[in-house]
Amino acid sequence: MRIQFKTSYDHDIRLFPDRHSLLVYGALIVLALALPLLINEFYIGEVTNVLIWAIAGLGLMLLTGQTGQASLGHAAFLAIGCYANTILIEQGVPFVLAFPLAGVLTGVVGAIIAIPALRLHGIYLAIATIALSILADDIIVLLEPWTGGVSGKFPDVIRLFGIEIERWTMPVRFYYLVLGVTVISTLFYRNLLRSPLGRAFAAVRDSEVSATAMGVHIARTKATAFGLSCMITGWAGALMGYYAGAFNNETFSLVISITLLMMIVIGGLGSIHGAFFGAVVVAFLPQGLSILKDSVLGSGVAIPGLETGVFGMILILFILFEPMGLYGRWLKIRIWFELFPFARKDMFRRQKSYLKTERLR
Amino acid sequence: MDGVQLLVSGLANGCVYGLIALGFVLIYKATEAVNFAQGDFMMLGAFVTLGLTNAEYLDLPFWVAAPLSIAIMAGLGYLLDLLILRHLFGQNQTAVVILTIALGFVIRFFAGAIWGHEPQTLESPLALGDVQLAGVVLGLADIAVIVVTVLLTWSLYQFFQRTKLGLAMQAASQNQMAAYFMGIPVRRVQGLIWGLSGATAAVAGILFASKGAIDPNAGLLGIKAFAAAVIGGFGSLPGALAGGLIVGVIEPFAARYLAAGYSQIAPYVLLLAVLVFRPHGLFSQVRTKKV
Numbered sequence: 022m023r024i025q026f027k028t029s030y031d032h033d034i035r036l037f038p039d040r041h042s043l044l045v046y047g048a049l050i051v052l053a054l055a056l057p058l059l060i061n062e063f064y065i066g067e068v069t070n071v072l073i074w075a076i077a078g079l080g081l082m083l084l085t086g087q088t089g090q091a092s093l094g095h096a097a098f099l100a101i102g103c104y105a106n107t108i109l110i111e112q113g114v115p116f117v118l119a120f121p122l123a124g125v126l127t128g129v130v131g132a133i134i135a136i137p138a139l140r141l142h143g144i145y146l147a148i149a150t151i152a153l154s155i156l157a158d159d160i161i162v163l164l165e166p167w168t169g170g171v172s173g174k175f176p177d178v179i180r181l182f183g184i185e186i187e188r189w190t191m192p193v194r195f196y197y198l199v200l201g202v203t204v205i206s207t208l209f210y211r212n213l214l215r216s217p218l219g220r221a222f223a224a225v226r227d228s229e230v231s232a233t234a235m236g237v238h239i240a241r242t243k244a245t246a247f248g249l250s251c252m253i254t255g256w257a258g259a260l261m262g263y264y265a266g267a268f269n270n271e272t273f274s275l276v277i278s279i280t281l282l283m284m285i286v287i288g289g290l291g292s293i294h295g296a297f298f299g300a301v302v303v304a305f306l307p308q309g310l311s312i313l314k315d316s317v318l319g320s321g322v323a324i325p326g327l328e329t330g331v332f333g334m335i336l337i338l339f340i341l342f343e344p345m346g347l348y349g350r351w352l353k354i355r356i357w358f359e360l361f362p363f364a365r366k367d368m369f370r371r372q373k374s375y376l377k378t379e380r381l382r
Numbered sequence: 383m384d385g386v387q388l389l390v391s392g393l394a395n396g397c398v399y400g401l402i403a404l405g406f407v408l409i410y411k412a413t414e415a416v417n418f419a420q421g422d423f424m425m426l427g428a429f430v431t432l433g434l435t436n437a438e439y440l441d442l443p444f445w446v447a448a449p450l451s452i453a454i455m456a457g458l459g460y461l462l463d464l465l466i467l468r469h470l471f472g473q474n475q476t477a478v479v480i481l482t483i484a485l486g487f488v489i490r491f492f493a494g495a496i497w498g499h500e501p502q503t504l505e506s507p508l509a510l511g512d513v514q515l516a517g518v519v520l521g522l523a524d525i526a527v528i529v530v531t532v533l534l535t536w537s538l539y540q541f542f543q544r545t546k547l548g549l550a551m552q553a554a555s556q557n558q559m560a561a562y563f564m565g566i567p568v569r570r571v572q573g574l575i576w577g578l579s580g581a582t583a584a585v586a587g588i589l590f591a592s593k594g595a596i597d598p599n600a601g602l603l604g605i606k607a608f609a610a611a612v613i614g615g616f617g618s619l620p621g622a623l624a625g626g627l628i629v630g631v632i633e634p635f636a637a638r639y640l641a642a643g644y645s646q647i648a649p650y651v652l653l654l655a656v657l658v659f660r661p662h663g664l665f666s667q668v669r670t671k672k673v
Contacts, residue, residue: 085476089476091480145612147416148653151605151608156647156650159647163644282480326490330491334488340470340477341481375559376555
């Protein structure tokens, strides 16, 4: 059993709670760096996919998990990041500048969109963002001179400090690029949580009334959360564009938005681990299912819609039995071991609660 | 005459949106949750009727099959609440939102597995025939849709305004604990409302399938019904119908008078505009709470 003795308030906001976790995450980074030596190029591509989904998940997690605003329109921001990056590079901006700029641009657009959306709570926000997701598809077609419309676009080979990076011919280099962005995004997220702004996010999520009473400017905090969330999502979008190799108006559809939201729920809302766990599920579920289907029914039997159906069922089970997601399950197992003889089953029982109307806010 | 024709067909379409929106509003009014699977409920209701009516399935007469499928969908709604949604009692809205989206996926999958993914038509007596009225051609189905929708909205409105159960449902949504203390069996009331919305979805499904073909993806129509419910004001039954009519009428007019790319986005632009200027919809039942 490991006990953290906190002797000062600064201990609450340390980057790593103790030396043990520093060691664990350090080992994880070393493993990630050494991965291309351990597995072949096909699997490196798959891992890259997981990482890109994880970045997108981090983006949405910041908004939904941390600030409590469910968005069903994040595919639109993925699209903005992707198109902004590609168009900037076409204009001759080097990748080193274009890529961060694409994220910032997405963030600015997100914050601007958030200003009218700030008046909306929970369900209304979700619906407004659905509309956004649907609009994005049509707007991309309407802006054909820039976006290529239905015929789509192909991202150029990345040139980073004279090194060429391409997803198909050099998957290992692309992997390292994505890994770098992942680490930066994760550190950014983690550091944000340690800052006053991050705590303001949590306060807004838990109770807007108490947050106001504590001097948090609700509207500004929500808009900032939207902007920062969209920035990370924009980066993920740009990387998704490179990973796909070609994209058009249908690449970033409402389904992607929904998948993204479901992903962070399966992973565990409000935790960085959750984004990664969820990404692993989303990226490997299709393969896993097809392998399972082939072994049960024999290959060649096609069941349309099986993937989404199973995905939906998994999700329902998670919300019913494990609302904290995979991360919650992992936490429970860990705590069981840490407390070994003293762990009790009802420690995590959900409290009884009653709903009060949200109409009168 | 062109405009009148567009208006009438728009109204008929809008009534279907209004009926689905009615389902959303019922649930929202009584449980403060939003059922994102309502569109898929509608699709399922249509397919259940189709399975009972069509010659290649059970081949029952339409007038037997329609009430039967409404009853089946009502039972299904109640069962769903009993098995799944009751466990989320008192949890926040986001959990319910995600749960119902997932439910929609599952329903779509099962409908596809049972009835296939090809569009099918319901062999309904409503599907036959047109009526010519002062130069405007009206499908019999369109008239049926309009009449049924108006009747249903009116009776549900009366139900919530006048009956004890309807008032209990409203009370249960505003403050669950207070409702318990007043002796309202909140859980059973919520089960009943899910059943009621299932029945409404079945009616919408039957009417929709009478107007044209139905396939498992028809549930995506629910998103447009959402726009309708929000425009009308979530929580207001006449508002849902009005919102549905607005969306339904805007669509054909936008398709007729705007360029191709702009016409599809018209309902959503309207939705966003309404959300920005009147966040609680045009027929909002909310008055700002003064502290």
